[in-house]
Amino acid sequence: MPTKIAAGNWKMNGQQTDISELQLISKAADQLDCRTIICPPTTLLGNATKFCNEIFIGGQDCHPKPSGAYTGDISANMLADMGASYVIVGHSERRTYHGENSTIVKAKAEAAIAADLKPIICVGEKLQQRESGDAIEAVSLQIKGSIPTNSEIILAYEPIWAIGTGVIPSFKEICQMHDAIRALLTKNYGSSGQKISILYGGSVKPSNAAEIFSATNVNGALVGGASLKSADFIPIMRALAKS
Numbered sequence: 001m002p003t004k005i006a007a008g009n010w011k012m013n014g015q016q017t018d019i020s021e022l023q024l025i026s027k028a029a030d031q032l033d034c035r036t037i038i039c040p041p042t043t044l045l046g047n048a049t050k051f052c053n054e055i056f057i058g059g060q061d062c063h064p065k066p067s068g069a070y071t072g073d074i075s076a077n078m079l080a081d082m083g084a085s086y087v088i089v090g091h092s093e094r095r096t097y098h099g100e101n102s103t104i105v106k107a108k109a110e111a112a113i114a115a116d117l118k119p120i121i122c123v124g125e126k127l128q129q130r131e132s133g134d135a136i137e138a139v140s141l142q143i144k145g146s147i148p149t150n151s152e153i154i155l156a157y158e159p160i161w162a163i164g165t166g167v168i169p170s171f172k173e174i175c176q177m178h179d180a181i182r183a184l185l186t187k188n189y190g191s192s193g194q195k196i197s198i199l200y201g202g203s204v205k206p207s208n209a210a211e212i213f214s215a216t217n218v219n220g221a222l223v224g225g226a227s228l229k230s231a232d233f234i235p236i237m238r239a240l241a242k243s
């Protein structure tokens with residue numbers, strides 16, 4: 001069975017005082033039958049790993065190289081050195097604002113695995129691809145280009161048009177996409193592909209979490225806005241643990 005995962009992506013949000021929110025999330029995670037991962041900004045990694053022992057901590061991106069003259073970047077080794085266990089790669093905001101294609105995303109995922117981090121590889125279609133009926137094909141192409149040969153990964157399906165908009169795909173569309181992703185991962189990795197956690201991401205809230213988690217091949221969520229406050233994120237973690 002894939003591990004149930006509630007993952008939070010804080011993006012470029014959060015100050016040192018917000019560690020108290022993380023501590024509340026960590027305390028709640030202790031009681032629940034699911035794994036909680038928070039990916040805070042790099043500036044909070046140190047205190048997050050120090051003060052939040054019941055959750056796992058991840059980075060939001062890593063460079064494909066272990067070290068070197070890459071001003072402003074951070075390597076997977078450095079994240080591991082800070083106590084991180086996971087790293088998000090290929091988030092649509094990186095693909096869009098930093099021009100990252102699937103070849104780069106795959107290199108980052110490989111760098112993460114080499115540093116003993118588990119990559120959370122993000123894929124998702126644009127609105128016009130959804131509207132033209134090409135969503136599954138677009139996502140399949142991204143997956144084929146972005147996943148490494150090693151199956152120690154987490155896959156996050158995040159339709160770009162659902163991120164931060166409050167709009168989500170229908171339950172049927174979520175099921176169809178996650179079933180297609182499971183079939184592709186199984187074709188690629190064999191029985192190991194059946195154990196990979198497939199997360200849904202895009203406007204997950206306490207009000208829609210239970211329905212989303214009731215889909216067979218949804219094994220958790222990657223949550224942006226609603227992961228910033230414990231009052232929003234803890235009910236999502238609870239809905240996942242109950243699913």
Ligand code: PEP
Binds near residue numbers: 201203222
């Ligand atoms: C995200 O950015 O990964 C995300 C899913 O954001 P939100 O939950 O705010 O839509």
